[in-house]
Amino acid sequence: MTALVLGRPFPASPGLLVPAARVLAELTRDLAPVAVRRLPLGEAEGGVLAAALVAPSPVPPRAxxxxxxxxxxxxxxxxxxxxxxxxxxxxxxxxxxxxxxxxxxxxxxxxxxxxxxxxxxxxxxxxxxxxxxxRRGEDAAAGTVLREAGLALRPVDVAVAGAAGLQEALIRRPKVLVAGRGDAAGLVAALAREAGAEVRLAPKIGPGESAGYDLAIVIEAVEEQAKALPEAGGRLVAARLALWPGEDGAALVEGTCPVLLAQPRLADALGVFLGLGLPVLRQLAGAKPGLVERGPLARKVASSVGIAELVLLRRAPGGLEPLATGDPPLAAIAAAEAWLIVPPESEGFAAGETIEAERFRP
Known part of the structure; x- marks a missing residue:
């Protein structure tokens, strides 16, 4: 069995699964944060702050x-x-x-x-x-940090900063191309926007179209991915991924742009984005990790050694309840409130063990 990437055949065998950590290290090796932009607060909303929002003077200035x-x-x-x-x-x-x-x-x-x-x-x-x-300064003293650098600028931050007398913000907003049709491509585009990116959603990606973007994510069957990408120019990082879901995806670099390929199943696209796309995007944006949900596991999580596996969770009276490990069904994706990726060297987590997971935005 072969998989086509960059128009060339690569054997699709379990022996060619490349660890996600190695793929990520290769994709981000020479990757610097994108340029900082100074924008009016309203235009900056959704971007990742390159500098903290700081109250310039006491708020209110008078009682x-x-x-x-x-x-x-x-x-x-x-x-x-x-x-x-x-x-x-x-x-x-x-x-x-x-x-x-x-x-x-x-x-x-x-x-x-x-x-x-x-x-x-x-x-x-x-x-x-x-x-x-x-009274003067009771809302915020001069120099109070209203929102830290590395965090996304939310609507509430825009309102608070404006009330404190700020008019502009310094942000980073990576440009991301998501190529594909259907629900999986739409989900990845939405998650990339939540992470602070400026996203273009296109049905296909043609030769050279990743130029001008900081990250490209192609959601398409492997054979279709091959047709959409140029045969020359581009460095293959992995023909298959030691990541579940998402092992039939691939990763490469075209010029300076990391390109991730994922099958059009919702679970595969989610796995590739959370396991690789989101960390790449955060490095480009200079973003901090997302909000952490910490608590004991309501049930055991079993994982296969040698492959990184996605775990979806939700809050429960006993702590965090695992909904699915590896290949989540649609119902688990819909119910998930948090997620984590079990590292390949781990066999999982015991029931009652305290873990840290990242929250999905409500």
Whole structure:
């Protein structure tokens, strides 16, 4: 049995399975993070931060009201109560949520705690400094890190950074070409976008089309992959992969662009992306690992020595419940909340053993 890669036949035998770690090392050996881009916050959303978002000054710069009421100096209300009101020298300013408090005010009294009649102003409640107010720097002190470098810029980060007075962000956004039709290609494209990439989804990849991209992922039957790729130029890294699911995939480098090939089954495409595509993409983006889910295994995970195997998991009362190891059915893919890859030297994990898995984005 042979597999065609770059238009040339390679024997597809178990002896030619190349360890995923070796493939990854070869693909990333000369791979540097992509260039940093300075973009307005709205345009930068989804990219991976090349520099932390830092509050440039105290937030808020001056005390602001949190609710509607009268702005007062808390010291002027000390000892006031319903049966022992205290007079104020003047009518306090009525403010609403977000309004800057006038000079000297550090709290907001409820409207019904202030009595104004016949020119007499009295307060009937004692409040502490900061009551119904956000004082200078309480949201964030100057220099506070709002979002660390190496993390994706989320919509909430854009909003918080804008509220803190930032207008731009420095990000990296690798360009990824996903070639293929069907659900598997669509899933890989979506996962690459979640990881901070700028993705082009195309039905096929032709000779030289990987030029200008930082990573190409081809989701197609092996024979079709061969037709889509040039016969010359390109360095084969692996004709088959010691990765399950995904062993009938392949890896090569065209020019400076890593190219991953995966069969169009959903499980195969997922295995190749999580096992190889995501680590390559993170190196290109200068990204940190994803969110970790840590806990005891509800059941044993058995794995074959010599091959890296994907494990899908979900949260359960007893910890993390394995849904499938190696070749997950569609139901397991749909139910998965986290994943890990068992290294090839391991036989798996015992029930009750504490493990770390990476979360899928909800």
């Amino acid at each position: 602001v009201a949190l609710r509607r009421g009268y702005a007062v100096a808390a010291a002027d209300t000390t000892g006031a109560g319903p049966y022992s009101p205290l007079p104020l020298a003047s009518v306090p300013t009525l403010v609403g949520p977000g309004d800057v408090l006038p000079s000297g005010a550090d709290a907001v009294l409820p409207e019904d705690a202030v009595s104004i009649a016949a020119g007499l102003v009295e307060v009937q409640e004692s409040v502490a400094p900061g009551f119904w107010a956000r």
